[in-house]
Amino acid sequence: MAVLHSAARVHGMRGVPRVERVHVATPDTASRRGGPGIVAHRRRLRADEIVMVDGLPVTTPVRTLADLVPRLRPEEGLAVLDSALHLGLLEAAELADVEHAAAGRPGAGRVRPLLEIADARAESPLESRVRLDCVRGGVAPDELQHEVVLPGGGRARVDLAWLTGLRPVFAEADGADVHSRPDALFRDRARANELALAGALVLRFTWHDTLRRGRVAELVRRAFQS
Structure with missing residues (x-):
């Protein structure tokens, strides 16, 4: 299933940095070697962290943001968070779930300041x-x-x-x-x-x-x- 940048793009979030390869999740026991143009990540995902979008299995908006935002520069992370709120992919109350799911990951310390200012009214990554x-x-x-x-x-x-x-x-x-x-x-x-x-x-x-x-x-x- 699509994860990280690829999941965010499937959801339609704006401000996602361009990457040349597709990011997908594989079971814990599978090889992390992806095929041409594919980056495989071992992920143990719960059923409630997976959703179908246009027939494609992807991580939910909350899990997608928790995985992705810690990896991004702050200006990119805020743009993606604003976009998710603006598109109605998650409610403001769910930002706490993003913080909880991101806890313990490298870069997680950068997430909370962005969550505090994320705003559904922003209409573009430049804003x-x-x-x-x-x-x-x-x-x-x-x-x-x-x-x-x-x-x-x-x-x-x-x-x-x-x-x-x-x-x-x-x-x-x-x-x-x-x-x-x-x-x-x-x-x-x-x-x-x-x-x-x-x-x-x-x-x-x-x-x-x-x-x-x-x-x-x-x-x-x-x-x-x-």
Whole structure:
């Protein structure tokens, strides 16, 4: 059955790092040698840790996350946790089960801080990465998916919002290639103008911004001072 990265992909979780080979579980007595493109892991799984997805046997979301998140970098782990919550693959109350199942594994100490900030409202891995950098930098957002009433009428929703300063600061996780979609670029600029007229400062972050730890948090902090 599929485990680890492969199980997460079968479940549809986003933010899972790409791997070239399929990870599968084998009985304790079986060889750990996989075939071409296959990594075999000896696993003793209970019946309640296995589920069928599209006709494929995979580990449950809780067991998948408990196996996978300790192996990932924090920004990857949070993205996968957020995605699982957003997709409704597990409830917030089940995060404690993930922590319990991950206990004792190498890297398990990194899991709990991520579970404490995992949020079903995050809509993309990039949003998760931006938020994690802000939390690490002491500028955690006040709201996710915050709705703003625009001066010209209508409403806009922003990915992250800080609302306790002299003026609101909003952040957008810009993972789209707007250069290939001029209409989207014009809409984004028009919306940014409307938000500016509402008295807000709008920051836009790309994947590149999250590659250096602290950069996003630094820019948010500077926005508070501007």
